[in-house]
Amino acid sequence: MAYPFGEIEKKWQKHWADNKTFRAENKSVKPKYYALDMFPYPSGAGLHVGHPLGYIASDIVSRYKRLKGFNVLHPMGYDSFGLPAEQYAIQTGQHPEKTTKDNIARYREQMDKIGFSFDWEREVRTSDPNYYKWTQWIFIKLFNSWYNHETDKAESINTLVQKLESGKVGKLEKKWDELNEKEKSDVLMEYRLAYLSEAWVNWCPQLGTVLANEEVKDGVSERGGYPVERKLMPQWSLRITAYANRLLNNLDNIDWSESIKEAQRNWIGKSEGASLTFNVDNEKQSYIPVFSTRPDTIFGATFLVLAPEHPLATKICSSEKKNEVDAYIEKVKIRSERDRMADVKNVTGVDTGAFCIHPFTKNRIPIWLGDYVLAGYGTGAVMAVPAHDSRDHAFAKHFDLEIKQVVSAPEGWDIQREAWDAKEGKCINSDFLNGLDVKDSIKRAIQEIEKRGLGFGRTQFRLRDAIFGRQRYWGEPIPVYYKDGIPHVMEENELPLVLPEVDKYLPTEDGEPPLARAKNWKHQGKYEYEKTTMPGWAGSSWYYLRYMDPQNKNEFAGKDALNYWKDVDLYIGGAEHATGHLLYMRFWTKFLFDLGLIPVIEPAKKLINQGMIQGMSAKIFIGGINSSGVSMSNNWMGPSLNNSDYPRQITFNDVQRFISSADVYPYKVPTGIEPFSVFERNSPIEFVDEEKLNIDLFIESQFGNEYSDSVFILKEGYYFKGGYYNDNGVLTPEKTRPPFLVKREVEKMSKSKYNVVTPDDICTNFGADTLRLYEMFLGPLEQSKPWNTNGISGVFGFLNKFWRLAHPNPPKGRENELKVLSNGEDLGGAFFVSEDEPTKPELKILHKTIKKIQQDIDNYSFNTSVSAFMICTNELTELKCNKRAILEPLVILLSSFAPHIAEELWYKLGNEKSITFATFPQYNEALMADDSYSYPISFNGKMRFNLELSLSLTPAEIEKEVLANEQSKKFLEGKQPKKVIVVPKRIVNIVM
């Protein structure tokens, strides 16, 4: 019989909730510890087994830190604005708020079953007006701030206005005071950290909306397949680029995984070089600034390339090239930026017919347009040095442009064939740079450029400002209204700007966002509000602060709370947020710090990315209707590929589709229906046992219903409309049907792949403690792994074994000592612990385990902790140890991992307060010490035998003992050892 986990878990979950056991206090003499999980988006599929992986780890740490005397903040909430609820709303008309609430209720129910020690009084939801009021408030702060590069921090926009008034900043055409309101607004927009500007977006005219990059595939919208073009549109953006340097430099001071830091470094993409200007050889005196990290190669610049979107492109081109240039720009426009980046191999471009003057040589060099130059990076123009940049080289080769070498390459390098990109070599053909090393010549070139007033040294970032507006309904309204065409933010005391009701969640007929449907939704009844909403990452960029003081009505969080909790000590979540959420959160933290609103510049000291738990998808192969909608029946040759054998029971008209078992695909699928009509589809895994699909259940289900008319092709014979036919078309008794197999494949676990496994079944069948231990036992936290339940019985067995330590069969003659408590009669025996003094071996086991568990938790190595518990339990079982002095401390150790069983045993041991308030036991090295050690004795590095020796021996004595040993003599074969290595408490190695 298993221990009564069901009863125990329910009982203690209720106890913890009723007693608010895990409530964190904002004032305490204890040191603080803040353990945070990335909060989930509450999707309709519910929590799957991958979610709790990180939550369990942070819960173990939280419970451990409480035992270690910390005041622990361990909260949970929901990132509850987002697209899926809105899509569902569009399809069904159900308000996203309702969907979200239902999903949250389900998440909560699932989490409660796992026994997390969250302080639920601190729950936050980003879609709650009491929460997003402060998200909007931060937006207003961003709008009212600018980045002062002199002080290197954000400041109130008022300090900028002062500087503008005194003329210290900016080059205004008129004096500040002489500007009208619109002009002033436009000037300030150039500086505000939240600003409105024209930005390039993926615009889909048919859908009337902007699409995110990932929603565009092959130049058309993923949904509907409508064309998408690049378009300049007014957009709200956040000036994250102002923080690029600090976001980069501060990475060195936080304990985050190297891969995340590296991803952020790449994303920020700092590069140093020079900006220099080329004058166009025309009457208009146009000039083109370019950015280069290789100003040392300036003498190798043989042409200029502009991005097709470059504003000068159409202005400078010669009249005879005008048509060609316009055609090219039009062609490029309909491709998304992503497509352009993906399509690296094809060189495209066009000659503008215009020329510019090389600033040093004064040569005339041609100006081209090329789509390998990105409008959004640098100045949108490059000086092409084909000899030393392979992209320029490819372009030059394609259009037969001059390639001029200016850096020495290795012997035999053919510069006409391949570019020499490396920053190595000496400058040649380069006037004043000749003979200099590349590294020195970069500095020298910048000096010269600055001296001659051609440009200046400059640092460029790949990071771009974050587009902040979304043409969506289910998000925070941006607290902005328009008065005489000028955007104004609302007053702080007018917040929150509550999301208005709309009749439909779609864009309007004229292509305005859904919020344009809101009736009478105007600021002070007069002024139009901004119609876009904030992106998903807005609310999550600061939520860790709100947890510190979630009920606060007057501030986003109170000063005392902020100063007490400061930052997150341990943050656990997925690595997929490397360049999104985690970067934005760091950005907002630095901004709030600059304004003096919070005391920290980084949100989280330590970050762990838990690995993804993948799903085991079940793929089926469906053939039938081809892409043009023509039934494939005419090509169908029958399962045996022999038309004359074709069974009469099936007429072609009945058959919609043919589904192949994985062990026959593609062999029994007639060649005529390949390849265009056979496709893979995921079957929901609940109809699959190992590899076998239960066809009957499958067809009856909502998912499989559409295949009720299909032929299921088996290795031998086939299945059709409830009957099994052999290859001769003879209806055959059910029993002989061969299995229909699916192809199992490891994929990301997601609702759309029908491979989601929820934790609920495990909780029901084995209990939450087993789930918690098992998820930890699977392997290192950071590692990704497919979910399987193969090993779960081992973990469950361990908990039962542990339970039995305190529920042994009572020894003869001492039955009267039995302590029978409430539900005592369950296992082999009733609850019974001995009050005897522990023996030395028992103490050794205990203290060894305390040390191991403590070290493992400190290293976040939870899988090895579980092993340690198992070893300890096995050893104590061997000794038949049921002593209080051993079990009581062990129960405390176990309580972070398996809190329910620990809490129950703690209670049975006679403790009245929750084990949460116990103290983590201290290990004593002295009790673990052995007086002897079994030395492995090796000869020439090969281990031959073990020898038990006292640890008090000196190395010299050990050597003597070993050499005197009978077995050693055998391996020495009479030879004299050359050398004997003795490492005390490790090894002895004899070199012959």
Added chain:
RNA sequence: GCGCGAGUGGCGGAAUUGGCAGACGCGCUGGUCUCAGAAGCCAGUGAGGUAACACUCUUGGAGGUUCAAGUCCUCUCUCGCGCACCA
């Protein structure tokens, strides 16, 4: 292409950072209990080899450093993830 990470039994994974490779668990084999099964308990389980020992081989591959290498160095292969015309 660039960056990061990883390759250890049939499987998930250990290995105090250079010191007995394969802990712990699954699976498998045999035994015990049972009318039978499940659960539990006991024993075995890297490969080769042997009646059993002995012995030999073994951490993706090839070299190297060392008394000693899964661990350090060089080269190389494979896989996973991230970024990807960033001038």
